[in-house]
Amino acid sequence: MTGGDSRETRREFLKVTGRLAAASALAGVVTPRVHAAEQNTIQLALIGCGSRGAGAATDALSVGNGPIKLVAMADIFQNRLEGSCNRLSNAAQRKEFPGAVDVPKDRQFVGFDAYKKAMDCLKPGDVAILTTPPAFRWPHYKYAIEKGLHVFMEKPVTVDGPTTRRMLALAEEAKKKNLKAGVGLVVRHCRARQALHQRIRDGEIGDIVALRSYRMHGPVAGYTGPNGGQLSELMYQVQKFHAFLWASGGTFSDFYIHFIDECCWMKDGWPIKAQANGGRHFRGEQIDQNFDNYSVEYTFADGVKLFLFGRSIEGCYREVASYVHGTKGLGIISTSGHTPGRCRTYKGHNIAKNKMLWRFPQPEANPYELEWADLIEAIRQDKPYNEVERGAKASLVTSMGRMAAHTGRVITFDEMLNCEHEFAPDVDKLTMNSPAPLLAGPDGKYPVPQPGVVTDREY
Numbered sequence: 331m332t333g334g335d336s337r338e339t340r341r342e343f344l345k346v347t348g349r350l351a352a353a354s355a356l357a358g359v360v361t362p363r364v365h366a367a368e369q370n371t372i373q374l375a376l377i378g379c380g381s382r383g384a385g386a387a388t389d390a391l392s393v394g395n396g397p398i399k400l401v402a403m404a405d406i407f408q409n410r411l412e413g414s415c416n417r418l419s420n421a422a423q424r425k426e427f428p429g430a431v432d433v434p435k436d437r438q439f440v441g442f443d444a445y446k447k448a449m450d451c452l453k454p455g456d457v458a459i460l461t462t463p464p465a466f467r468w469p470h471y472k473y474a475i476e477k478g479l480h481v482f483m484e485k486p487v488t489v490d491g492p493t494t495r496r497m498l499a500l501a502e503e504a505k506k507k508n509l510k511a512g513v514g515l516v517v518r519h520c521r522a523r524q525a526l527h528q529r530i531r532d533g534e535i536g537d538i539v540a541l542r543s544y545r546m547h548g549p550v551a552g553y554t555g556p557n558g559g560q561l562s563e564l565m566y567q568v569q570k571f572h573a574f575l576w577a578s579g580g581t582f583s584d585f586y587i588h589f590i591d592e593c594c595w596m597k598d599g600w601p602i603k604a605q606a607n608g609g610r611h612f613r614g615e616q617i618d619q620n621f622d623n624y625s626v627e628y629t630f631a632d633g634v635k636l637f638l639f640g641r642s643i644e645g646c647y648r649e650v651a652s653y654v655h656g657t658k659g660l661g662i663i664s665t666s667g668h669t670p671g672r673c674r675t676y677k678g679h680n681i682a683k684n685k686m687l688w689r690f691p692q693p694e695a696n697p698y699e700l701e702w703a704d705l706i707e708a709i710r711q712d713k714p715y716n717e718v719e720r721g722a723k724a725s726l727v728t729s730m731g732r733m734a735a736h737t738g739r740v741i742t743f744d745e746m747l748n749c750e751h752e753f754a755p756d757v758d759k760l761t762m763n764s765p766a767p768l769l770a771g772p773d774g775k776y777p778v779p780q781p782g783v784v785t786d787r788e789y
C-alpha cells in the first residue's frame with residue numbers, strides 16, 4: 331500500500347490528470363492539478379503544529395507512492411511552530427523523508443489568520459493538514475474548500491449541533507468539487523478492525539446484542555489549573571483546549587470519540603438516543619469544565635445498547651478497550667488503546683483461549699500510517715474519498731452522550747443535531763486580542779455542567 335513503482339505511479343497520474351482535466355472542463359469543478367516542480371508532487375500545509383500535527387505530517391511524508399513535500403506551516407504560538415518545524419526538518423535530514431520538508435521562514439505563519447496564509451502557499455489539489463483543537467475545524471475546512479484543497483483533519487471535527495450542521499454542509503460542497511478528505515478516526519483504517527467488521531457482517535458472532543467500551547485511566551490532558559497570567563485568557567483557553575467545551579468538546583469528545591465510533595462502525599449504524607451519568611469528585615485546584623467520570627447508555631434504532639465507561643481518576647481499575655457481543659459470541663474491537671487492535675472473536679462471552687474462533691495475525695501495520703496511505707492513494711487515483719460526513723456524525727453522537735451526562739436528560743440524535751447552543755459562535759473571527767469565548771466568574775472559576783439544574787444547554 332505504501333510502496334509504489336514510480337513509473338506506474340506516473341502513468342496512473344497522467345491518466346488521472348487527463349481524465350480530471352476533461353471532467354473539470356465539463357463541470358467547471360476544482361480538481362487535482364499538475365505541479366510545476368515535479369509534476370506529481372503533492373504539497374502539504376500543516377495547520378496546528380502540536381504533537382498530532384507533527385505526527386500527521388510525519389505519516390504523510392512517509393507515504394511511499396509518489397513525491398510529497400511539506401511547504402508551509404501555521405500556528406498561533408511561535409514556539410510550537412518552530413519546535414515542530416525543527417523536529418520535522420531534522421527527521422528529513424536524518425533521511426526519514428529526504429528533501430521533503432521545505433518550510434523557510436517566509437512560509438511559517440503565526441496568528442489566527444495564519445491558516446489562510448499557509449493554505450495560500452498551496453495549489454488546488456494539494457493537501458491541508460488540520461490539527462488544531464476542533465473548534466477551528468469548520469472555518470479551516472471552509473477555506474480549504476474555497477482554495478480547492480484536499481484535507482486531512484483530526485477528530486473530533488465538531489463540538490456541538492450548529493458546527494455539525496455546518497460541517498455536514500461543507501462535506502457536501504467538498505464532494506461536489508471532487509475534494510478528498512481524511513478524518514483522523516484512525517481505527518477505521520486498521521486492517522485488523524476491518525477484518526473483524528467483515529467477520530461480524532458474515533455472522534461469526536451472530537446478531538449483535540450489545541457493545542461496551544472503556545476508557546478508564548488517571549487524569550490526563552483535561553485537568554487544568556488556573557491561568558497564571560502569562561497568556562491572555564483566549565490564548566490560555568486555546569492552549570488548554572481539553573479543559574474547555576467550546577474548544578474541544580472536553581475530554582469526553584477528545585477521548586471517547588474513537589471508542590464510540592469503532593462500536594458504531596461494528597454495529598453499522600448511529601445510535602438514536604443516549605442517557606448518561608457523570609460527576610466531579612476530586613477537583614482540587616482544577617478549573618476545567620470536565621467531569622471525572624462518565625457512563626453512557628447509547629440506544630440504536632433496533633434497541634441494541636452501547637455502554638460507554640469513561641473515568642479520569644487515579645487509583646482505580648484501568649481499561650482502554652471495546653467489545654461487541656453477539657448471539658453466538660464475542661468480538662474484541664480494541665484490546666488496549668488504538669493500536670495494535672489485537673482483534674479476536676470467541677465462541678460465547680468469555681475470553682478463554684479454548685473458545686477463540688479467530689485472531690488477527692500479529693504484528694499489525696500502523697493505522698496512523700495507513701490512514702495517510704489510503705488518503706494519498708485516493709488523491710493520486712482519483713477515487714471518491716471524503717470521510718467528513720462520517721466524522722461529523724461520529725462527533726455528533728459523541729456530543730449526544732456528553733450532553734446527556736451534562737444535562738441529565740435523554741438526548742436524541744435529532745435533538746443534538748438541531749441543538750442551537752453554539753459554544754463559540756464567532757470562532758472564525760478571533761484575533762490575538764479577542765476576548766475568550768468563555769468567561770470565568772468572580773471566583774476565577776468557569777461554569778461547569780449541572781445535570782438536572784441546567785438542562786437546556788451544557789453550561
Ligand SMILES: NC(=O)c1ccc[n+]([C@@H]2O[C@H](COP(=O)([O-])OP(=O)(O)OC[C@H]3O[C@@H](n4cnc5c(N)ncnc54)[C@H](O)[C@@H]3O)[C@@H](O)[C@H]2O)c1
Pocket residue numbers: 377378379380381382383404405406407410411441442444445461462463464466484485486514515516568569584668
Ligand atoms: N487521532 C488521534 O489518535 C489523536 C491523537 C492526539 C490528538 N488528536 C487530535 O489532534 C488535535 C490536536 O491535538 P494535539 O494533541 O496535537 O494538541 P496540541 O496542543 O499538541 O497541538 C495543537 C496545536 O494547534 C495550535 N493551534 C491552536 N489553535 C490554532 C489556530 N486557530 N490556528 C493555528 N494553530 C492553532 C496550538 O498552538 C498547538 O500547537 C485534537 O483535535 C486532538 O483530538 C488525535
